[in-house]
Amino acid sequence: MASRDQEVTLLSAWPSPYSMRVKLALALKGIEHEDLPQDLGNKSKILLESNPVHKKIPVLIHKGKPILESAIIIHYIDEVWPETSPLLPQDAFLRAQHRFWSDFIDKKLSDSLIRFFLSNGDAAVNEEFNQNCLLVEGALAELGSEEEGPFFGGASMSFLDVLLAPYAVWIPGVEQAMGLKPAKCPRFHKLLTAASEHPSAKVALPQVEKLKEYIAGFSSK
Ligand SMILES: N[C@@H](CCC(=O)N[C@@H](CS)C(=O)NCC(=O)O)C(=O)O
Incomplete structure (x- = not known):
């Protein structure tokens, strides 16, 4: 179990892909923590006080200090607990590539899947999502070595793999x-299968x- 793991609390919600990322990073690093599931329809005092700007989960509270935004939280986790399962590459150019694709995943890939979900299955948004998946497929071919393993990080999960892992349940769910x-997207599919089996x-x-039942219930509202 990683050291310095006291006083770690996660404000989360089980269907949230952003919460899943943080849970996965904590699990990969073996960081003990308290999980406080949140009711997003009735936001708690602790959520509103720790994320007054966006009022969103996930929030990681470490030694009383809130860290916000899933990608930033995962960077933080990797910096504070670097020894076990390092997530970001050491090489500065590769780190920049990871940050670039992290931004793409959140601004384009996640955004198009969420819009598909909210539009109740719009075909044009489906196509947009697919184009974004194909771009991730290309990034995998460029940055990941297929001989070493299915992930951007080769045989082990890296920062980008953690960001993408929730798609292993969200894509089949939607x-x-x-x-x-x-x-x-065979490489992307392999990555997601390996992530789900990790x-x-x-x-x-x-x-x-x-998740499928949750999504179906949401879309029928
Ligand atoms: N960019 C944020 C997105 C977080 C987010 O959208 N969280 C949603 C749940 S999936 C939320 O808290 N929604 C509550 C609200 O919008 O009021 C991240 O990466 O952490």
């Missing part, structure tokens, strides 16, 4: 509940069936 037609995914990712 596919089954809302008819998303995903593009054929021992740390057991605590970080929900079952696809449970």
